[in-house]
Amino acid sequence: MPWDLIATDFNGEETINFGPRQESGIALYQVETLATISSSDKDQLIPCTTVTVLGELACIAVQEHLALFKDCQRIASIGLDGVIDCIEWSSDGSMLMVGDSTGKLSLLDTDTGDILFSFKVVPEGCSLKTFKRILFSTKSDDTTDLVVLAGNGQMLVLTGITQDLFSADEGKIAASLKEKLIQTRADHFHTEGVSDVVCFDDKIVTLGCGDIAIGVWVIEDGQLVLEDEIPSYVFNDAGVVEGRVSSDGKHLFVLTDNHELLLLNTTTMTALHSWSDIKVEQFQLLETKRIKNQSLQDMKLVLLTVGEGKTTNLMVQSLPSWETIYNLKLHQPSTLASCPTSQETLFLAECSPSEEDRQSYSVRLRCLTETNPETRLYRILHKNKFEEAEEFAKLYRLDTELVHKVKANFLLDQLSPWNNNSEEKVQAMSTQFTNCLAYVKDDLHVAEICMRAALSSLKATQKLLDYSKERLLKVSTNKSADTTQKEKQQVLLSKLYEIQHRLVTFKMINGAENYSAERWDIFMKSDLMKVMMAMLQQNQLKKGLIILSRHEYEWERCVTPTVIKNFLHFIPDHVQTGEIQCILTETIVPTVARLLPQILVDVVKWIIQKAKSSELLDKKAWPVNALQFLRSVYGVLVKVVDISYSHSIYTAADITMKTQIERLEVLDLMKTLITNLQHLHDLQTKYNCKLTFGNFLQETTETVTFRMLDKVVAIEMINQTLERQIRPYMREYNLREDIIFSKYIKDLLERSGRMTSYLGEAVWEPKVIAIINCISSQQYKCDSILEVIKCAPIPWSKEINSLVQQALKLDHDLVRDIKEQVHLMELKNLMHKYNLKKEDIPSDNNWE
Structure with missing residues (x-):
């Protein structure tokens, strides 16, 4: 008989409906029953139960039946042909993948509850549990892979999964899936069975028993390749049955078949902590991090431990202190919901015996929400409910400035040029953003936010940067500001001047009338030297040289022989010497002489060739144009290669640099050419004898x-x-x-x-x-x-x-x-x- 008797709407009356609960600890959790699921057959044994949650979406599967919930309201009930082993939401919640005991994977549409597509991947009867784990893994390139671990040790990966893939007819879907399918046998390495799989940093990690306890896989050339392995003797010959990874991918929690929980560093795969004194059946990792880093701060670990008799204990530990802050006694068996580590509410399924005969069972879908004011405030802010968050902060006398900081960051993201907002909406959000900043007393934080902004008009962006400067200068006059704040103020002030300088450059090369937030945002974050090189390649010499002349410090930071070679190569042949004289004498030659003296001869040879090309490019001014150009460069060269041991402005490093320059070769090359060109010029002006430079040299x-x-x-x-x-x-x-x-x-x-x-x-x-x-x-x-x-x-x-x-x-x-x-x-x-x-x-x- 199906488990399709679902009861909901208990109005939060937990004690009245289900009796008092046995809980303890310093943390406060609100516990509610979302639904109960039972079967009309009173002789049913303990059912197979699994739960998965994503934000406001929840799904519980009991035997062949599953129920979908959204915002605590049931939206669909579906029955399948086999017992459901695994369920998993896609990263955006639009799809639900279901694996049942018949070996089929079924893809459900969340909105309609319809099965979009089913395909069989595992033969029946090959294991007690056909599917061990289903995962949607979002990779670094924002594509999503579907990872499926079967009970028989087979691992399948479908790369680049999207909902659009399943909108075609079945034939095309099957063909597309076949192209995207990668599979391997993990049980060849986990010789006594594969138990679980986790993903992080574009890697797939299998957990199991036998010779190897942990295997690290990567996809190379369309194949799954075992990159690293951890033998079982590291865990005292125990197998690993379950794993969870922190959101930053730096910590891996694993559970052995001895019920021992371990914390590993994912880089070295070494143990950082163990729970040897607790017998753990299941666990889940939750994070309330506001800033992602590599620490365990603001993490919580939810454990299901073995209790006395037919009970189990739910424990919540705070990391990194490992302190147990909450305990709740549950009936056995109970199952924790799989969920993202950022999940606000903890869900679990508890299998409870009937109060009447104690022989039949019902399954309770329960949720636990922490009621700590600070944490609750963070949760509300995470939902971007700022008015509610401000009222909540005032009610509990929390810092309302935090609300305005988060709101300002949110508005800044919404004002990003990549969001397709109407002009009216952008204007309204800009006003909100400005008003919001006035409530934030942290001048340094406000300045940082303003510097990241790319508003809809050039005038508004300039005004916001000026406001950022005002807030930074306030720190200088603030007598209560400590040394750290003043040091940070100097760093931010320097960064602000750089951004303002860059904005002027943007205006010079594009014109104020061509400003757009999108173009400015790209320009603000770009490597200006790459932009300059690209402009030279596109024959936009004037714009490229404006960038170079205004941002020499960036040029010096990235200059290499290859960069110099490319720069000279990208200058179009038709460019006349007068157009590049200043940039060569003021930037290129001094920079090369100081930082790359070994290639100065090559630069001089290029300059000489460029001067010679003036004979064809600007015949009317020849050879005067070449003479003026070369004399200007020669004057700079004399300065950069001149060695004066008594001159006070020269350091030992300067003298060492100058000794590396092939002084005679550098100067003689150009001096000879200047002399020849002067003779050629004299012939033309004094003696009215016009010769080509090539003929003159002969x-x-x-x-x-x-x-x-x-x-x-x-x-x-x-x-x-x-x-x-x-x-x-x-x-x-x-x-x-x-x-x-x-x-x-x-x-x-x-x-x-x-x-x-x-x-x-x-x-x-x-x-x-x-x-x-x-x-x-x-x-x-x-x-x-x-x-x-x-x-x-x-x-x-x-x-x-x-x-x-x-x-x-x-x-x-x-x-x-x-x-x-x-x-x-x-x-x-x-x-x-x-x-x-x-x-x-x-x-x-x-x-x-």
Whole structure:
């Protein structure tokens, strides 16, 4: 017969309905019976009972029947095919997973009580209890896994479980579950049986008996892998049958099959405390922590211990003092509800014999609520019932400031830009938030809250930060403030100035009109150097450099060779030197020289390359732009590499740093480039000779003169060009005119001596003749004329003939060579006249 006779609504009359209870201890608990469950069959034996609770939701299963409660009111009753072994709420309470003796898992919708989906995972008859534990585990990435431990030692994990998964048709659900299913055999390690499973820090911990008492599992590459194990001899060869983990994941409470309770550190898995003097049957961990930390403070341990006869004792101990603060005698068997450690009310199921025949039983679902005023206040605040909390605090003369502190924190969370609230609601909450702060006398706490806020407008956020500053400055004038408070005030004041400085930066790069709470909240919490790098990658150079120039302290904190390399790499190629000159001279070069002197040469090489690129990026200003840029950087470099052992501002660390810099390499690289660019600039401005930098580097002072002469096209301008440009240049560099002109003629003839016009005359003749006329030395003039005779096309032009005739009148030994060339030319001319092209023409040495 089913256990479906459910009675509720006892109006809190415990003594009238169920008689007096036997309790003791310094703590006060309000004990109520929520419901009684019985069967119409009076000969029923003690039923299988299990209870699970989540906030205001409660579920009790007795044999094949389960009942759902919400806020102490029954909302549904459901019967299944088999005895229910395990039940568990999902983390948000929207679903209830039920495992019964037929091996089926059934998923129930909390709101409707409907079974969304059922699937069989364990064959029947494989154990006295088909399911040992069902858990919904929320992981660090906010996904939820379903962990199922079967009585036969099989462990199954369904990853990424959501309610939406079960809204599809059955075929798709089955396929999705198959994809998400991971399973293993835990009994291969717990050789005498697996009893329980707990989860923390994305790890799954199995508890059992045999060779291994505790196994720590992780999911790797879609498989369950045993990461660590604790042998049973650590527990004196006892098995572990039950476990609970604190909310911070730092403490593990385990119960052995010898009824001994132990407290373990989850990091080292070493015992911190044992309850060897108490025989424990079941236990539950409750926490009332306002601030999560790694201590046992504000924890309570609920124990079901073995009593005399057919009774059991419920004990509540306060941690870390281990003091028993409450005792309640119960009938045996009784079952504690599984629940989150933050659960406000403790639930249990008590199996009581009938008052009439003492042979039949009924199950009482009972709840215990602590009535300590402070704890009660915390519970009310946890529900965000602030008006009720304030009235309660006044009634019991508790600190009402605590209520306003918690309310301010709550409103701040609600004002978060990630909450989709209407503009009217945001405005109302902002007003409440400001009013609430006025009731809090703790200036430091108020300042901290204000600094975390991201309000809906820039003006409101600035105003709140100014208010935070006012409250902090009050601490300085408060004579009752101790040293610790003043030290904290200085820390917070520094942090506030940093936030205000960051807000100005945000306004500069985005504009006041583009402010939004969401964008400011992200910017306020971001690593500004990563933001700066991202902006450089997105070609937002100006914004990126604003961040860098305004937040150098963050730059210095995170700078590494890789960061410097990436920074320089991310500067777009099209950026001109003037745009980055200040940031290089004021931030990059000094920082690298001070913190990373070993890579200063690399930075200088990049700067040099950037300066050279100005020739293409800004042709009009070249090379002045590069010179200004390099001289600015060079001035900084001289300062950072200069070592003065007598200078008072230099510390030993500064001198040590400077000795690590390759001083000559750093300075010489740039000094050489500056010198070359200055020469190039002089050529352009003083001598009107424009060369590309690449060509300039290939030239000498002599060949630069050649290039000047090359640029003279109009022969009538050659004398003017010589006087204005070429001769001043040669005088500056001590070049002898006759030698240079002679060399130029030879160079010109080598390059274009075979080129003739369509009239047959050589194109170079006018320029060469004009330059020869400028040579005063008979030696170099004759040399040049000889070179011309060798290259002049036959027959000679009038100009060449005239030049040769002038040469023959000179009084120099080389005139004889010229005459010989003239005779040779006459022979060549004769053969050319008679078209004797294939005949051998005598060479210079054997023409006779």
